[in-house]
Amino acid sequence: MVSVSRDRWEAENVEGGLLVCGDCLEWLRNNSVEVHLTFLDPPFRQGKDYRYFDDNQPEDVYWNWLEEVVARVYELTAGGGAIYFMHREKNAEHVLRTLRETGWTLQNLIVWKKRTSAVPYAHGFSKAYQIIAFATKGKKPRVFNRLRVDYPLLPEYKYPRENGIFVTDVWDDIRELTSGYFAGEEAIRDEKGNRVHTQQSPVALLLGSVES
Ligand SMILES: C[S@@+](CC[C@H](N)C(=O)[O-])C[C@H]1O[C@@H](n2cnc3c(N)ncnc32)[C@H](O)[C@@H]1O
Helix, strand or coil: CCEEECCCEEEEEECCEEEEEECHHHHHHHCCCCEEEEEECCCCCCCCEECCEECCCCHHHHHHHHHHHHHHHHHHEEEEEEEEEEEEHHHHHHHHHHHHHCCCEEEEEEEEECCCCCECCCCCCCECEEEEEEEECCCCCCCCCCCEECCCCCCCCCCCCCCCEECCCEECCCCCCCCHHHHCCCCCECCCCCECCCCCCCHHHHHHHHCC
């Protein structure tokens, strides 16, 4: 097992790949690997306490940082490779601009309806989803498996679907790991049962991306 440590990141070989913990931009700037698929779920500039990141930065500084990350990932990505870039719905405009200006081609703007209570919004509709922009290097993905799923039939549908349907760009069957009881079995906890990483995302989101 090879283990490498720097000031702002450390890496070790694990079964099937390299696990890097630390500042992603610092690593991306100093390393070259061929990338085929990226799932980017960055800090959201919400004042959280992160070891490698000031999550209270001014908006322009924050988006410049993300633009550099996304641009470097693009450089490293092989033709036809893909990125899934997740963010808050209110930042959809920034996400799409960042992808466009760094060379990516948008394929889908996926709506992840989180199956949790919506967050009230004083000036409009309550917020119930997050976005995941799926984009490729070049006009189309080198690989895309059009998976079929068999969602439960809605009452207005008369006949069952023989072969299910292709997965759509609305993902509404994956529950966010919220606080407390509803975070369920998947949430990583300490011995007292407290969440260790409150921003942990459901693995099913990654499987939806990787298996497609
Ligand atoms: C919105 S959360 C996403 C969580 C992730 N999907 C998971 O399930 O672990 C943002 C994540 O970015 C990580 N992070 C913060 N600053 C970072 C940096 N400079 N480079 C890489 N990751 C960073 C945080 O530790 C946190 O896990």
